[in-house]
Amino acid sequence: MQDRTSLSSWKALVKHAEEIKHQHMKELFAQEPNRFEQFSVELNRFLIDYSKNLITKETMQSLFELAEQTEVLQWRDAMFSGERINKTEDRAVLHTALRNRSKSAVILDGENITEQVETELSRMEIFVNKVRRGDWKGYSGKPIKHVVNLGVGGSNLGPQMVTEALKNLSDHNIRTHYVSNVDGTQIADVLRPLNPENVLFIVSSKSFSTTETLTNAQTAMRWLVSAAFDQQAIKKHFVAVTAKPEKAKEYGFSADNIFRMWDWVGGRFSLWSAIGLPIALEFGFEKFIELLEGAHEMDQHFRNAPLTQNAPIILALIAVWNSTFLGCQSHAILPYDQTLHMLAAYLQQAEMESNGKSVTWNGEAITYPTVASIWGGLGINGQHAFYQYLHQSKNIVPADFIGSVESVTPLEGHHETLMANFFAQTQALMCGVNEKQVRADLLAKGRNQKFIDTLAPHKVHSGNRPTNTILLKKLDTWTLGSLVAMYEHKIFVQGILLQICSFDQWGVELGKGLAEKIHRELTEVESSCQHDSSTERLIQYYKQTKQQLS
Template identity: 60%
Template sequence: MSAVTRLPAWQALQQRIDTALNTPIKSLFDDPARCGQYTLKVQNILLDISKQPIDNDTFGLLLQLAAEVDIESRREAMFNGQHINVTEDRAVLHTALRNRSNTPVYVDGEDVMPIIEHELKRMRVFVKAVRSGRWRGYSGKRITDVVNIGIGGSDLGPRMVTQALKPYADDRIRVHFVSNVDGVEIANVLRELNPERVLFVVASKTFTTSETMTNAQTARNWLMASSFDSRAVAKHFVAVSSNVAAVKAFGIKPENTFQMWDWVGGRFSLWSAIGLPIALYLGFKQFEELLQGAHEMDLHFRHEPLNSNAPVWLALTTLWNSTFLGRQSQAILPYDWPLARFSAYLQQAEMESNGKSVDSHGQPVPYGTGSIIWGQLGIDGQHAFYQYLHQGNAVVPADFIGSIESSTPVQGHHEKLMANFFAQTEALMCGIDADHVRTELAAKGLDEARIEQLIPHKVHEGNRPTNSLILDRLDPRTLGALIALYEHKIFVLGSIWDICSFDQWGVELGKTLAKGILPELEEGVLREGHDDSTASLMTYFIEQRRALKARE
């Protein structure tokens, strides 16, 4: 038995599963204090977990469990730079990147805040030079387009934030993103651009990531085809990497290389120079507002008691649904168009962090960890998969995210959007029973036989859990707080499950195998060691490629 499953609170929570599954959530609102008791306002974000299958006794036990695994000490260990990434023996300090108070943060006895501030100053100078037109391309023309070349956290974070904060951008710089090694993506991006006016940001900690370097080399060749001069690379490429030698060999000057550190994981890195496209697009002041919002959430998470701590609340709702009630799928449903890529961003952040099956000591865990994170913009999702949410056999907890005020107001639109937000959370919890369906259909004049036939199809059982997050307005500071809220939720869950949330060895295996397979595809000769299925598929691919080339 795992150590966490032996804790008193865990044992007591196991005894409450049947109660939760057999108690309608809407019946919990017989307590008139429930709404206020299960609502928190942090910065510009209201968090309401009242539509969860959690009564007062269960919530008390969940908080007790968080205390019993000593979340407070684990939290301090992270903020203080201890090596909580145990499998890679590293600190985890994305919080230091946005430490706007500039208080010392030590890693192995060294205060890292001076190097962080130094890098931020370099970013500020560079961003101002590009946006003002002082930094120019090889032909003397100003930069109008930035292409970020990266993958995973080097892509998802900047891509999500630039879309979310588009209303705060001016027309000085357009941003584009290339992540997939499929050549269609980079071809489509480059087709519309003028090589004399493009700046490429190549984001790779090692500067050896296969997908990123393949795309970077294609971009370099494209530029060279226009400039006919390798020196043009220095005017059109900058790097975010820790491998200065490889960057220099590519043709990028060391002074145009921005630093990454091993105590920042890719999926938590948008606060670093990985966020350079964000700053180039929005201006550095807006980027600092993003950092400030995240820092304020850090302070809340670090200092607020567990019973009034928003990331803890968010984590405990997921823990209860996934680990105890067996609901391991979770939908993220923004009712705010700029957050269209937020669910994809959280998909990596949470699934890459907590998709683990062994604990921090390498022992198999006997309980479910992680959640299948997915989602889409709310209104679009209503016409796609909400049928499954309302009447499917599987219960899918969902986070609904909306705003009081649109970042781009258009008369008559936002009220309709939020009407759907409120209606969906109410419908998911309350459903509609047979009596209501019968009354509704009778009022439409249907005969009794037809009514009885339709009732099973129109009944909604309800009792589907949701969280509601309502932002005052989606601006840079609020977005920073929202992202940090979910980051800390991931940390809390990993701490309770006693897993390492900051490695990603599962990602590495497929990449390693791909490196070995690539020469086989290029040479058209299979080596031994593949399973029969893979060997058969590779053989088919090679033979069909040969046939296509023979017909050309």
């Protein structure tokens, strides 16, 4: 398999990056008044403007050649067709099959998995309707009013992000709550105001061996049984979502209370499966289907749009350009929409767990920078917190600005103020302000020369800071599904471009294994495990101090 750095397009991009670093986006806009038309893509539900990146026609031509030489389109087709592209785990990658609204056959190991997905969706629909109608009763005969999802990582972040984003669509018939942290404070805070008689718990774990989730599940079961005085109450208040139904059965769940997911679905891409049960319970099954339809719409775009108009591919190419060739080490997700306040956290897991790798498909050490670290938060709040760093730090941080033309809560005067900031920030990050402009402005304000000489250097903004603008028409179920699917495909394409396996997470597994060993030490008097001196002394201090405090 050809090393990425030996590709002609890669070599061209390395050379081009050195040349373009000396240019400023302001100059590019002056030279190319039609940059927006050249470097934007309009989709059914939103517009993407990537013109405020340090790119030219030559840049994009070389990036598209890189996509061709790394066979992005062939890998895309292989993913959709069910080939085992997750090489380290010998698995297919088929989260797209979960939202295959065309219901076309997808064959894996001789079976049409579309039929399996449709069967599980039907089970979800029956269950959701039963709960929402009040036909599913708790141990005392009362209908369910609250759902508590117990999961962590992909079994939590996706559903919770969607639930928060669509809150305005809830009829409040069912209220969903999320517990992910094994710190007892979170589950105690969630359960304290609830009545056990009308609470349904969803234990979401792909492997059904996640320590954090099962610890929370045991606490929730004790809480329920202590109120019901009946162990059998668990059957009326607990369901499971897992790819290991036999483990859930061993844990005491009946087959009727277990919803299935599959090993060909990565946890961080699983909200489209029964992992999305909390979404369907809060908003109704039809809204969950709308979410799938929006994602399927993006899947079709990704499969059929030409390379030069393919939104996920373009965003992936721009990301690789900024991180691998221009050396930007982090990337900010900045929604100007309160409903998307969890999007940065969701995408942080999706991208960093997928592509935070340092070896190629062949297990060889990667010699080039790979993906940036993902962080961010609500744009308006960020302006009064970390935007100082974005504007004037020596580190360049590319950013995605995400806003909506129409607000989901149209209060007079609010949305225009919000969006004025939205547009102003990308312009300011791109243009900046030089010392000559600063001095002229201070002089016009009547400042004396000494004051100007002292202050001017502090007010200079170099600009030339890359941003993508994603402008939604309105945030609804279809749009959210399409937006999330676009980012999923962007992550996949980045992995192909960089020759990274995006669908394993061995770094997560290492910490889990060590935690299991240390957990035994924390609960036993004698310790037989060997650690480095720091870890050994920390464990000793913890146990000794805990004993003194008890």
